[in-house]
Amino acid sequence: AKSAGGNRFELADPEVDARTITRHGLTTALPTALARGEFFIEYQPLVHLADGSVSGAEALVRWTHPQHGVLGPDRFIPLAEHTGLIVPLGRWVLEEAVRQARDWQVKHADAGPLRINVNLSPVQLHHPGLVADTVEILERIGLEPGALCLEVTESALIGADDDLLKPLRRLAEMGVDIALDDFGTGYSNLANLRRLPVSVLKLDRSFTQGMQRYPVDPVDLKIVEGVVSLAHSLDLSVTVEGVETGAQAEQLRDLGCDTAQGWYYARPGPPDRLHTLALVDATG
Ligand code: C2E
Ligand code: CA
Ligand code: CA
Ligand code: CA
Secondary structure, three states: OOOOOOOHHHHOOHHHHHHHHHHHHHHHHHHHHOOOOOEEEEEEEEEEOOOOOEEEEEEEEEEEEOOOEEEOHHHHHHHHHHHOOHHHHHHHHHHHHHHHHHHHHHHOHHHOOOEEEEEOOHHHHHOOOHHHHHHHHHHHHOOOHHHEEEEEEHHHHOOOOHHHHHHHHHHHHHOOEEEEEEEOOOOOOHHHHHHOOOOEEEEOHHHHHHHHOOOOOHHHHHHHHHHHHHHHHOOOEEEEOOOOOHHHHHHHHHOOOOEEOOOOOOOOEOHHHHHHHHHHHHOO
């Protein structure tokens, strides 16, 4: 074996180096990406479990990096949060998604009222312009607040004080739905849910993953059943994410979940595809 210590070339790990360079490259390219129009949004349908009809879609941002190609949000959202770019980027996503939802309503009124879900970073939650920006975008584009759902992660709201909840309360009072995203990954006190201005509970994929196994662990079933009944008793609707199989969808429907999202129905994709899905649905 090589002697310990010595020079740093010996210690260099090529993989770590590549990651560091990539990370640095991303950090420097990120500030100009918005102005260059390098971001785009994919839409993943949300489906009513009762009848399989499309209820709306979640907007998921991607970045076409000039060198690295298309990057998923896990690669750059943390950087955008760190640098503060998430505020203008988040506003851009909201405006694009609201415009898209309005477009669906105008062009495909027969498909029923399609709703749009947009992710909100905790950094945006702390930004004083959140409520005013959201109101301005909805009014200018002409989408009713009830067609918008803002998704906030459970971890962002753990221990949130009243100052942090105030903007969410105001949006909720206007009719915007607030969803508690990635539910089941944090450690929030279930009783605490009453205090939050949320109307939707989004069960994380990890929560329902056990249902892909067969036979399903009865304890897993009991847990989901318990969460659903608690959510319903608090007047929250339940969305499950990461539904990958038909058996899973059926089971979650039987357990009383309201809405589902996942590869079983559709992967995230361009907005035109949602027209097709919704129309197929509306015409039987
Ligand atoms: P999320 O909000 O939990 O979004 C769901 C993620 O699960 C998406 O990953 C989606 O593509 C993926 N997914 C959907 N169905 C399935 C399935 O059946 N199986 C599996 N294995 N995965 C599925 P994506 O698009 O890579 O987004 C990752 C995360 O990035 C999102 O997690 C969200 O937290 C964040 N994100 C995406 N867009 C935005 C945005 O505009 N703003 C902010 N702040 N965060 C965003
Ligand atoms: Ca989400
Ligand atoms: Ca989620
Ligand atoms: Ca998740």
